[in-house]
Amino acid sequence: MAAANFADSASAATLPLAGIRVIDFTQVMMGPVCTQMLADHGADVIKIERQGAGDLSRSTFAPVAGHDNPIFCSLNRNKRSVEIDLRDAAQLELVKALIADADVVTNNFRAGVMERLGLGYEDCKRLNPRIIYAVGTGFGETGPYAHKGGQDVLAQAMTGVMARRADAAVPVSIYPTALADYTAGMHMVQGILLALLQRERSGEGQKIAVSLYDSMLAMQMQEAAMIMMADSEVNWAAMPLSGVFHTTTGPLVLVGAFKANPLRDICAALEIEDLSLDARFANLPAQFEHKEALHAIFRARFASDTREHWLAQLEAQDLLSAPVREMREALVDAQTLHNAMIIEGRSSTGQPLKFVASPIRMSDVRAGLRREPPRLGEHTQEVLAEARALLEQAAA
Numbered sequence: 001m002a003a004a005n006f007a008d009s010a011s012a013a014t015l016p017l018a019g020i021r022v023i024d025f026t027q028v029m030m031g032p033v034c035t036q037m038l039a040d041h042g043a044d045v046i047k048i049e050r051q052g053a054g055d056l057s058r059s060t061f062a063p064v065a066g067h068d069n070p071i072f073c074s075l076n077r078n079k080r081s082v083e084i085d086l087r088d089a090a091q092l093e094l095v096k097a098l099i100a101d102a103d104v105v106t107n108n109f110r111a112g113v114m115e116r117l118g119l120g121y122e123d124c125k126r127l128n129p130r131i132i133y134a135v136g137t138g139f140g141e142t143g144p145y146a147h148k149g150g151q152d153v154l155a156q157a158m159t160g161v162m163a164r165r166a167d168a169a170v171p172v173s174i175y176p177t178a179l180a181d182y183t184a185g186m187h188m189v190q191g192i193l194l195a196l197l198q199r200e201r202s203g204e205g206q207k208i209a210v211s212l213y214d215s216m217l218a219m220q221m222q223e224a225a226m227i228m229m230a231d232s233e234v235n236w237a238a239m240p241l242s243g244v245f246h247t248t249t250g251p252l253v254l255v256g257a258f259k260a261n262p263l264r265d266i267c268a269a270l271e272i273e274d275l276s277l278d279a280r281f282a283n284l285p286a287q288f289e290h291k292e293a294l295h296a297i298f299r300a301r302f303a304s305d306t307r308e309h310w311l312a313q314l315e316a317q318d319l320l321s322a323p324v325r326e327m328r329e330a331l332v333d334a335q336t337l338h339n340a341m342i343i344e345g346r347s348s349t350g351q352p353l354k355f356v357a358s359p360i361r362m363s364d365v366r367a368g369l370r371r372e373p374p375r376l377g378e379h380t381q382e383v384l385a386e387a388r389a390l391l392e393q394a395a396a
């Protein structure tokens, strides 16, 4: 039962993916973050879960298990949950009836799992030539690592992302969140939308595949081109006019870039002589060479006053700068609230639900919370009745 403060379900019909049905075999993060984006924007996402345990993220990491686990909740709003034993022939037939009538099938099992279940792309295409079949793996469906279990941190480790984080005091934020899962999940969304568009013209579906590994390589497109085309490493962390600096009231980050003479402007903000006139710091190569001397001057100035003071000074020079802060602060920030980035509801058991909203803003519609994250198997009877009706219809 939906709580009273949920978005009006009638408004779902106005969302861009209204009428699109997704049979969703995904679990943990890469797949669920993709299908939540589809669900937020109006798709009917039917989440197929293992009997008894369900999605691994119902029981991972968080202190609360099951339906109330915030990790699970953050990835599974606006979906229906069905508990199914895919090894049971009768239940598998019902799932196939759903696929025959659906638009999209998604999974992020290890390569080969869906084929062994009789639910590979060729099987699904035979059931429904219009089906769009989206696969997320760790490394690829074939190739030397296809058999390995995939996980976010492994993809970051193997593609150079982790190696880049050599020093915590740098203006690059990498690793300590599920970058690979989120990126690959968003690539999966894009692949599905592209295939939906192409289906408009061709009348046929197709398979799209993404992996954690490829997404991490793609994310580093600039650094990769520098290595392959100029045999040079871009080290954003070492940029001489950027860095994290400590003030009397907390750290700030300064990115001295995208200006004609950022060093002159930094000096103006710090109210010191213009160091860009000093031969040691006159150009970028010289600034690299004497970075330690430059940063010693910056550090001493920043340490002499408050963060608020220095941010105002830097902003007055239109220098890119920001406080370095905890996520707790960002979640209640005026810009976060202004952007409507938090959506709230209350579950049917009375649990407060509070999530980060879809970051995609559309001028005519706004995705919201229509369904609470489902209890395991909450919609089993309802969805199986729909599947039986589809089977009867097909037989008639």
Ligand SMILES: CC(C)(COP(=O)(O)OP(=O)(O)OC[C@H]1O[C@@H](n2cnc3c(N)ncnc32)[C@H](O)[C@@H]1OP(=O)(O)O)[C@@H](O)C(=O)NCCC(=O)NCCSC(=O)C(=O)O
Binding pocket: 028, 029, 030, 031, 048, 049, 050, 051, 084, 085, 086, 087, 108, 109, 110, 112, 113, 116, 117, 136, 137, 138, 148, 149, 150, 151, 152, 153, 178, 181, 212
């Ligand atoms: C996450 C995994 C390592 C989990 O590995 P496993 O738990 O060993 O699962 P597998 O995918 O290998 O296989 C699932 C098995 O469960 C069976 N299975 C699944 N669903 C059902 C149902 N409903 N009924 C019956 N049986 C089922 C399925 O047939 C397979 O059996 P068999 O056929 O007998 O094998 C892997 O799925 C994987 O590499 N996925 C791709 C990359 C990925 O998404 N990684 C997690 C990202 S999240 C992340 O990084 C993070 O949050 O941290």
